Amino acid sequence: MKGLKKQRRIQIVALAAVALIGATGLVGYAMQDGINFFxxxxxxxxxxPREGETFRIGGLVEEGSLKRGEGTEVAFAVTDTNATVPVRYTGILPDLFAEGQGVVALGKMEGETFVATEVLAKHDETYMPKEVVDALKEQGVYVDPAEQPES
Structure with missing residues (x-):
């Protein structure tokens, strides 16, 4: 009788472990397309990036690169002062989108051009997305507005 209870307990623990591993695998598989790296x-x-990979690109909108096309088509370049990537977007840009300001765009590379499906801009005169700040700090070009001397 004792051996049967012990065997049943081992079977239940093994079944629970297999179910947990299966659930973890399914969650990981489901989230695969929902994770967008910066x-x-x-x-x-x-x-x-891999062909067809969706990711976020961020930096500053390069001065003089903003070109408006037919309808809601817009082309601009995103730079971190070290490299520049041309961006194409069809849609309405945020009101605060401007050259020289921080931007994060979601989309895919098509050849040498990043085709954005979503564009996010700063929300006040001092805000810049954390990822953009980190990337600019890595390049050594970011100056914290709080540390700038007042004019």
Missing amino acids: RSPTQVMEEP
């Missing part, structure tokens, strides 16, 4: 323009140029 890359700076330098990272995109140094290590091009």
